[in-house]
Amino acid sequence: MEFLAFLVRRLLWSLLVLFGLSVVIFTIARVVPGDPARMALGPRASVEQVADLQSSLGLNKPLTQQYVLFIGGLARGDLGRSLLTEQSVNDDIRETFPATLELVLTTIFIAFLFGVPLGVAAARWKDKWPDNLVRAIAIVAAVMPTFFIALLLQVLAGYVLQILPTTGRLPSGTAFNANITGLLLIDGTLKGRFDVVFEAARHLLLPATALALATMGQIARITRASMIDVSRQDYIEAARAFGIPTWVRLFKYQLRPAFVPPLTILGLEFASLIGGAFVVELIFSCPGMAAYGIRAITQKDLNAIMGVVMISGVFFVLVNLIIDLLVGIVDPRIRIRGRRA
Amino acid sequence: MSEVQALSNSYQNWYRFSRNPTAVIGLVIVVLCVLAAIFAPHITPYPDHVGAVVDFRNRHQPPSAAHWFGTDNVGRDIFTRVIFGFRVSLSLAFVVLIIAVPLGTLMGLLAGYFGGWTEIIIMRLTDVALALPPLIMALAVAAVLEPSLMNAMLAIASLWWTWHTRLIYSIVRQIRAQEYIEAAETLGASKVHILLREILPNCASAIAVKTSLDAGFVILIGASLSFLGLGIQPPTPDLGTMVATGASFLPDYWWESLLPGTAILFVALGFNLLGDGLRDLFDVEDVR
């Protein structure tokens, strides 16, 4: 019951944040630039063209009214029209978002898959060589500029060793329509096209690894710290006093109470993860939201920019909600008391 | 065998810090980079290569005794440009942090101490700011204003202070729960006095740790932004831009891209190790 109240509160928080986001985005897109229409069309456009665009965008109306229209559009799920392509921004994003989503999900999976065991091992052998090794790896991973590791991997695996593809999601010419979820790995499995799944995985490996590295480093460090904190608790000493074997103690007794901080970190880091995804998509030419977003930015397509930033924000908020749910499942204290420890 | 006596704080601190090899390494790296940046014209072999100099006969030279990091596509010495590139990275990090840290700390103090509406407004604001990917926001802001690295970094600063606010806020809340604040209030100390004299010093170690770690990350973001094209105008050297231009020559002329990249990694690593070392030293939790 308490937990339900907790979730409801988080939901309200999410809505508030989204509201705040919309204000910020609106401010940036409409208020800050002197003349959005002029910006979009460039200095060579004629005065009439600019005026036309202004009225079609409703830029002549008072700001508050513009904002209301904007919010109304958002509520309906309509992000407006791209100023350049004239297509609905919705459609554009719907086409490009799944690639980004798949990349990010794979990244999180890899980051946890390697980060958590490394953190546990480091805590187990604290101050001995495995700990130092893990910490060294984690620190370097955490400060590695994403674009740098992406380039490195591209060069190494793609050109030097030539074992993995370096661009795109599938080999060119593959006929496959990912129309169920948009995620190649899932749609491919659902449709029985395991060749697609295999190729998609191959293409995902490098970009996801490049992106995962920084997060993996953070997760390893936080898991290590958290495991060490928990190890100082009386109940772990009690477990030792009752002769529970080391590995059972670590993975059953210690890991679960220690698991909340890594989850929470993921929530906080997620914004950087999205940003990193943009860089990685660019370098590996993934047809995701990044390419769309970068084009929108360079061409000052304000509606598209707003749409991309808004979706990123929504993504962030959703992920944090899911994490709140997971935290409640992992730690009964939070579930029962209804708040974060 | 002697009894355990109480050891002085600074002795304990230095003892523990110096026993931590990575912390010392971090300190050394940071000091090296800062000094290198400051004395760049005096310690680099080709200080004029940061200007509009070209030497087409020496383009794309691999690392050698004459050019430690090789030369780039117009023949400039990469090592020199990397050292000068540190100037850009460090000054930008400085600009961002000099805005973000005091602002964030102030907001955190206000939100934590006064509570009520102040707290609600400030904390909701930070929630919104944290939901925005810094890189994308910086690009977007740079797009609508003039696309310059400074604008982008200011955009970063405008988001970054929120991390500090959250940190200080949680520390202040913990401190508030303790009784000596109540005691000071009862004795009639002014609010300003309490904030400055009682609460702020307790945040000092956390601020030091976080600022150190932040410096590393801000440098990384700055490099990413310039990599994406938002760099300083040429010919001034800028590490991110160097990686970007060098990237087109991969894998043949790998040094043009990978060595500046390594330099970025190096300086960020230094700040991170230093911050970690400080964190272990002060035993501060919750600082990331």
Added chain:
Amino acid sequence: MTALLSVQNLSVSFTTYGRTAEVLKAVSLDVPQGAQVALVGESGSGKSVTMKAIMGLLPQPPARIHAGKIMFDGRDLLTLPERERVALRGTAMSMVFQDPMSSLNPVWTIQDQLSTILKYADRRLGRDRDRKGRRARVLDVLTQVRMREPERVAASYPIILSGGMRQRVLIAMALLSEPRLLIADEPGTALDVTTQAQILKLLRDLVEAQGLALLMITHNLGVVRETSNTVYVMNKGEIVESGPTDRIFAAPQQQYTRDLIAAVPRLTGRVTT
């Protein structure tokens, strides 16, 4: 008859910040079969270190046991191979932890925690028990510690139980594998006085009913009087006095013991101004 537990001339040192201190100096104490012994001292006297050394829970470094023997059932624990030492823990020699709030794993149910302990204890003892058997045993010990609704408690998470209930769970945990020696670390100090009294009575009754040996570590002289026949008084790492409880209270030999007894506030006697 040799004592079940016999600590002989145990000396332990601690090293921190490059400096070393002696925390236990030639400590000796005996716990005979079926006896109830108390180890008394202020904070910092070394009683916790003694207890941890006996249980084998001292981290070495920074601690170092550099002299003495810990004889349990005729064998020196300090010379036993690690595996055998671990085999004894929680089976023949069991500990009742001090703080019921923090000594139970918060994310697992009572049933889960106790069953896990039992599972691995059984394995060490070579006993074969299936899951049903373990469940039954868990409910059995919960009943022994006088829980009114053992099934409900077993299915609960520690956070919803009261302090007194959690302390009983800790005792139940110690009883799971029918130990011969129970070491109780400041039992009930984290609880209010009434609950503490109930817990102490429970301990006494259990010990008498099952013929266990009880070593109680405490700083509370009132507790000592209630529960033990023999007392060891500890100060600054040394045993300063020992003997039958009645004798110690009636005629303390050492000044320290006298001071300790005098420090307990009394409700009778003259009021000094």
